[in-house]
Amino acid sequence: MESLDYCDPGFTPLVVLELTSETKEEAIGWLLRRIRDLQQNGGAELLVEQLGPGVGAQEKENPNMFLVGASQQRLLSGAEDVGLFKECSDGSMRAFTCTNKHKFKDFKGDGDSFLSMAECQYIIKHELDTLRARDETHVPGYTEVKLYPGKSIIRRLQSKGILIQLFPLHEKEELKRLSFSWYKKVKLSFQPLDDIRHYYGEGQAFYFGFLEYFTFALVPMALIGVPYYLFDWEGYDKYVVFAMFNLIWCTVILELWKRYSASLAYHWGTLSRKKAFEEPRPGFHGVLGFNPVTGREEPIYPNAKRQLRIYLVSVPFVLLCLYLSLYVMMIYFQMEAWALSVHDDEPTFWAGILIFIPSIIYAVVIEIMNLIYRYAAEFLTEWENHRLESSYQNHLVLKVLVFNFFNCFASLFYIAFVMQDMVLLRQSLATLLITSQILNQFMEACLPYWLQRRRNKKMINRVRKRRTLEDKELPLVEQVRLEADMSMYLGTFDDYLEQFLLFGYVSLFSCVYPLAAVLVVLNNFTEVYSDAFKMCRVFKRPFSDPAANIGVWQLAFEAMSVIAVVTNFALIGISPQVKAYFSDSETQLILWTVAIEHVLLAFKFLLAFLIPDIPKHIQIRLSRLEFESLEALKKKKMLEASELSKKQ
C-alpha cells in the first residue's frame, strides 16, 4: 500500500472519517484529541491524520477528511475487545487474546500480517463506535448537540449530521488479485469464498456462498426440467412427478445449507463468537431515562408508543398496499382478457405478440411497485424508531417480504387455483421471471457501473491536467477522494430478496414450467459476475460484518419452502392425472390430498428437527474446546487450593 508522503511513514491509513466542511474548529480539535487519547483516559488510542488537499482541489473540496489508523499493538488489543476468533496452531478456532498470541497460527514477530485489513478496519470501527462521552454535556461549539456520559460520540455526530461518513479504504493490490480470481477469468470453478471473506468479511462471503450453493442446488432441477420441457414428457400437463420432486428438493437443500453454513462459519471463526452489545441506531431518539440493562442515563422510547405506531399506522399501510397490488392485478387480468380476445378475433403474428404484452407490462409495474414500496417501508420502519439496528432490520425485512411475496405471486396463485388455467400460468410465469431478471440485472449492475465510470474518468482527467501520471494509478489523496464519492453499498438486503423471489418462482410453480429452474440458473451465473463486479468496482468498500449465518433469510427461505409444499400439493390435487384417478368422487380426492399433505408437512418438520444443524465433526471440535476450557479452569482452581493450603 502506498505510504503518505506528508506524514509518519509507519502510519497505514485504514478508515476514512469525513466531517461536514462547516464543522467548527473546536469540535474537530476535541474529536481528534478524544480519538488519540490513551485508553485509560477514556480515549480510543488510535492514530488520525488530516487528508491533504487534492491536486485539483481549490474549488469545492471538503477539507475535513481524516485518515484513521492504529499501531499494531493497539490493533491486537482491539482484536481481543471485539472477540475475534482466529485459527490456532493445532487447527482449532479460539478467541484471540494478547497473552496467548503466540499459540495462534501465522502469528510471527509483532504480528504484522496476522490481522487482515478487513479485520483491522472492523476493529477501528468498533473502537470508534465505543468511544464514549465522559463528562461532556455537549459537543464543543455545538450546544444543541447534547451528550451524556456513556453516549457513543461517533453515533451522536452521525445522527446530527456533523459526521457525513465513515468508510474503510480499498486495497488496490488485494482488490486486483481478488477480482482476477473472482470474476475476470471465465472458468468453471468455485468462487474464492475465503478470499472474499478475507477482503469483505463474513456477511458478504455468506451471501456469495449462498448464491453459489443455491445455484448448484438448482442444477439437478434444471437438468430434469430441460428434457421435460423439450420432449413434452407425459404430455406435461401431468406434472405430478415433478411436483413431488420439488417438494422434497426444497426441504432438503435448505437443511443441507444450514449444515454447510455452520461449517463455513466455523472455519471463519464466527460460529461460537459472542455478539457484542449493540449500540442504539444513529437515528434513534427519545427522552432521557435510565437504561434498565446498563443503568446509564440515555434516551428511552416507550415500547407501547412504538407498538401503537406499528399496529395503527404500519400494519394498515401494508394492508392498503396489498389491496392496491390486488387492484393492479385485476387490471392485468382485464388487459390479458382483452389481448386474448383480440388474438382470437384476428390471429395474426402481431396479435400473437400482443398476448405477451400485458404480462410484460405487469412485470414492469410489479418491479416499480416493489421499488416504491421499498422506500415507503424504509421510511415507516425508520419512523417506528427502533432502538437497535437488528430490530429495525427485522421489521423492515418482514414488511418488504410480505408485500413482495404478495405482489409477485398473487397473480400466479389466482391463475393456478381460481382460474385453474395451466397454459396461462405457464406463460405468465415465464414472462414475469424473464422480465424481472432483465430489469434486475440492468438496475443492479449496468446503471451504477456506468455512473461510476463517468465519475472515475472525470477524476483521472482532472489529475492528468495537473500532474503527469506515469501509470494509471492515482496518488493516495486522490484515491481517497475518489472512494469518498463512490456510492455506498447498502448491504445484502436486495440481493437476498432477489434470490428469495427466484426461489419462490422455482419452488412454487416450476412443476408447470420446468424451464424456470434453467432460467434461474442462467440468471445466477451472470448474477455472480455482476455482483462481484459491483462489489469490486462500483461501491465503497463496506465494513466487514462478522455474521455466523444468513440470519433472518434462513427463516424466510424456510417459510417459503413450507408454502411450496402446500402449493405443490394443491397443484397435484388439481392435476388432471390425479383427478382422473379419483374420477367418481371429488370429496375423496380432496380428503386424500389433504391427509397426505398433512403427513408430509409433519414429516418435513420432523426431518428439519432430526437433521442436526451443525455437522458432527464441528460439534466435536466445539465440545472439545469447551471441555478443554473446563479442564483448564479445574486445574487453575486446584493450583490455587494447593497454594492456599501451603500458606496455611
Add this chain to the structure above:
Amino acid sequence: MESLDYCDPGFTPLVVLELTSETKEEAIGWLLRRIRDLQQNGGAELLVEQLGPGVGAQEKENPNMFLVGASQQRLLSGAEDVGLFKECSDGSMRAFTCTNKHKFKDFKGDGDSFLSMAECQYIIKHELDTLRARDETHVPGYTEVKLYPGKSIIRRLQSKGILIQLFPLHEKEELKRLSFSWYKKVKLSFQPLDDIRHYYGEGQAFYFGFLEYFTFALVPMALIGVPYYLFDWEGYDKYVVFAMFNLIWCTVILELWKRYSASLAYHWGTLSRKKAFEEPRPGFHGVLGFNPVTGREEPIYPNAKRQLRIYLVSVPFVLLCLYLSLYVMMIYFQMEAWALSVHDDEPTFWAGILIFIPSIIYAVVIEIMNLIYRYAAEFLTEWENHRLESSYQNHLVLKVLVFNFFNCFASLFYIAFVMQDMVLLRQSLATLLITSQILNQFMEACLPYWLQRRRNKKMINRVRKRRTLEDKELPLVEQVRLEADMSMYLGTFDDYLEQFLLFGYVSLFSCVYPLAAVLVVLNNFTEVYSDAFKMCRVFKRPFSDPAANIGVWQLAFEAMSVIAVVTNFALIGISPQVKAYFSDSETQLILWTVAIEHVLLAFKFLLAFLIPDIPKHIQIRLSRLEFESLEALKKKKMLEASELSKKQ
C-alpha cells in the same frame, strides 16, 4: 438432624452408599481411601463412615453401607464446581464462587446454612461421580472390573453391580414441615413450589409447577364445559364454538407456560446455568478407543451399529406393537357392536350397563398394554446402548409417546372420522378417561403406599422388640436402613406421560364431551395430593436435578397442540352445523375447512414465534448480568495495560 452416637459429632451424613455384602475388603478399603483422599491427589476429599449394625441386625443385614458427608469448606468449593447459581445481595442470580462468597444473600459466617441439604447432596453426588481412576487398571480384588485413566469409579462399580445404590437421606424435620404445608392441610392455596424445590430440587418442582399450572389452565374450560353439558347448549351436537375455543386455548396455555417456566427457572438459578459434561451411562459398553472430545481412552460404540439396531429392530418392533394395538381396537369394536345388538334386542337395565362393559374392558387392556410396552421400550432402548443418559431418555420418550398416543387415541380417531358416530365417541371418551384415571391413581399411590406401610410397621416392630422407643422416631441407623429398603423413585417420566395423555383427551375431543375438562381438573386435584404424598412417604428421596424447563415434554405437548388444531378443525368440518351451511357442495366445505385450517396453523406458528419465550423483565436482568461481566473484563484489561505501561 440427629447426630451419630459413634462418630465425629461434626459429621452430618448426607448420602448413603451401599455395596453388595460380598464386596472384597481390599476393594472397600481402596474405595474409601479414594473418597477421602485430598483433591490434589485425585481424591474427592469427602468424609465417609461405615453405618453401624442395626438393633435387630444379626440375620441378613448388609454391613457394607456407608454414610458420606463433607466439610462445609468442601461443599462450598463443590458448589463452585457444579456451577450453582445463588441469589446475590442485590437480588440478581449469579454463579457461586468462593472468592465472592460474601456478596451472596444469606451467606453468614462460614456459610453454614447457605446451601440447602438437597444442594449439598447434589454436590456430593457430582463429586463422587467425577471421582476418576488414575493409573489403576482394575478395581483391587476384581481383575475383571477394568478401569482406565479418567473413568468414573462410581459408574464402573455401579455397572458391574458392586455398588447397589447411592441415595440421599431424608430430613425428618424438613419433610414434616414440607408435607404439612403441601398436602396435609386441605386448603385453597398454591403448592409451596419454592419449598418443594428446596427439598427435592428443580426437576421435581417443575413437575409440580406444571401440574398446578395445567390444572388451573383447565379451569376456564371446565367452567364452560359444565353448563354446556348440563343444559345441552345448542343441542350440543353443535360443538363448533367449543372447538374454536379449544383451538386457541391449547396454543395459548403452552406459550404462557414457557414464559412462566422461564421465570421459575430464573428464580431457582437454573436458567443460565451451564450444563455439565455428561458422564457415560452406567450401562454403556463398547470397545476401547479414543474419545474425540476429551482425547481420553474410553469405550466407544460405533454410531452406525446403534443406528442399525434402531432402524432394523426397534422401529419394526414399534410398528408391530402399533399393529397389535390396532388389532385389539378392532376386537373392541366387534365387542361394542355385539353389546349394542344385545341392548337393541332386549333393552333391559342390565343390557344398558352391558353397553359400557366393552369400553371399560378396552380401557383396562389399553393400560395393561401401555405398561407392558413400557418395559419392552426400556429394554430395547437399553439394548440400543446409548452413551449418554439424555440420548437414552430422548429415545425412550419418543418410543413410549408414539405408542401411547396411538394406543389411547386410535379408537377415538376411528370413531370420530371413519364411523362419524358422535354418541359413541362421547361414551367411549368418558369410559376411557374415567377408567384410566381410577387405574392410575390406584397403581401410582395406593399400591406403593400400602407396600411401604407394611415394611415400615415391620421395622418399627422389630426395633420395639429390642429397645423402648419413647417417641415414634427411629434412631438414625434404623432410619437409614428403612430408607434403603424404600422403593426407588423413577423420575417424573410416568407423571408427565399421564398429564400428556390427559392433555390429549381434553384438547383433541373435549368439544364433543365438555365434561372431560372437569374430570381432568378433578383428577389433577387429587393427583397433586397423591403425588405429593408418594414423594414424601413412599419413595426414597431422589437426587435433585437442576432442570431449567420441563425438557422434551414441552416439545411433546406442543406437538399435541398442533394435532389438536388439526383434529378440532376436522371435527368442525364434519359437524352437522357446518355441513348444513354448505349443504349444496361438500367440496366447497372441505376446501374452506382446509384453507382456514392452514391459515390458523400458520397463525399458531407465528404466535409461538412472536411471543418471547422469556419474559421481558427477566431478559433485562440476564443482559444486565452479561453487561456487567463485560464491563468488569474491560476494567481488568485496562488495569493490566496501565500496570504494564508503568513497568516499562
